[in-house]
Amino acid sequence: MKTPLVSKNRAANELREQANKLRAELMDASVQFTAEEVEKRTADIRAIEMRAAAAAEFTADAEIARQGGDEGLVRVDANSPDFAGMQGAQDEVRRELKRGFRNIGAYLRAVAKGPSNATEAECLKRVDLMTRTITGSTNGGEYLLPLTQVPEIFSTANTQAGMFQLARRYNVPGRSLRIPYLLQDEGTSTLNRPMAGKIANVTIVGEGSAKPAREPSFGQRVLTMYKYAAITEFGDELLGDDFTGELPSEVTSAVGGQAINKINEDITIDGTGSSQPLGAFNTNNTALIKVARATANTFTAADMFSMYKQHTVGPRSVWMISRYSLPALYALQTTNNTMVTFLPNLRDGAPATLLGLPVIVTDLLPTLGTEADIALVNPDFYAMGLRQALTVESSIHYKFTDDITTYRFVARAGGIPLPTSTFAYKVDGSGNKVMPHSPFVVLDEPAA
Secondary structure, three states, rough: OOOOOOOHHHHHHHHHHHHHHHHHHOOOOOOOHHHHHOOOOOOOHHHHHHHHHHHHHOOHHHHHHHHOOOOOOOOOOOOOOHHHHHHHHHHHHHHHHHOOOHHHHHHHHHHHHOOOOHHHHHHHHHHHHEEEEEOOOOOOOEEEEOOOOOOOOOOOOOOOOOOHHOOOOEEEOOEEEEEEEEEEOOOOOOOOOOOOOOOOOOOOOOOOOOOOOOOEEEEEEEOEEEEEEEEEEHHHHHHOOOOOOOOOEEEEEHHHHHHHHHHHHHHHHOOEEEOOEOOOOOOOOOOOEEOOOOOOOOOOOHHHHHHHHHOOOOOOOOEEEOOHHHHHHOOEEEEOOOEOOOOOOOOHHHEEEOOOEEEOOOOOOOOOOOOOEEEEOOOEEEEEEEEEEEEEEEEEEEHHHHOOOEEEEEEEEEEEOOOOOOOEEEEEEOOOOOEEEEEOOOOOOOOO
């Protein structure tokens, strides 16, 4: 096995040998040294190694020679036919490795201790040639670039913000959970107040007169759990060639994050309520209020105020917006090109609040100008259930004959808005709600 940084210069090698002898003496625990002696020998070692490096005369040609010479190497231009054939050459090397070594352990032993036969020696030579890449330039010259692998896998977090992080959370031991709620049907009487009218009918009565009676009425919301699952498969060769040691855990994290994202997408906006959760901002949510935007394909201060006035504000209310709506948010104005007062200093970064409520940017919502690109939600009115947190299991038996290890991801979850309609404190004589509001408000397309 080659050691590329060992000099072929005789003088340099002799100097390094002197330094190694001095280092070995210092490492001998049976020999006693004073502090001054240790300091002097350490300085001598450093000086000798500096002389060796100078004597080695590292040059481009010398480095090519140390990496095994230029045997089998060709100059390749980007437009050369040889460039397109490099992938085929790599595939051939992979096939030769599989023929030459029984498994990854045999390959590692050959690399560490040397080949045990001519076939292994030839395979290692081919690999050494392939792992050195030649690049050419119009100015001439060739460069050998050793290919290396860092000991970790580059990745980015993929978890999105949504109702999964905000909703009222329930642990559901069974297939479904029934959540009682107070019925708020408005009826036709002006004395019926939907926000509390089904509990009591409070009015003024005379002494000794009959008091109005009302029996409280309750309904039930059924929170159903749905099974989310995914399968990921790895060839045993891929796992064996993973020198980082992070492949299974990294893929588990990536696929697990996407499983959470799928649940989040459904309970936030995509779920229709038919054989799946009902999303808080989905058009099928009967408690949803859609505010027609003042101007198409933008978000204005007038839109913001209209949404706020119809929102059932609570201590956990938040704005949720698409990232492509941010430019419109930053440019909010009232009149005469006056920036709104709640963006005091855009140089400090993205606004954290809007009318006193936090702003959450998420990729779960659609782009600017589409229904629900801007949303205002009170998450205390949305129920999310977890029957089973995300579990990951692996098996080598499912596709044992194909040398494949299978990973299975399973989670059981569901979500549903708690109210079935909007709220209002009063109704008129015809039973229509006066000044309705809702925990779920979204910006819609302009009115026709």
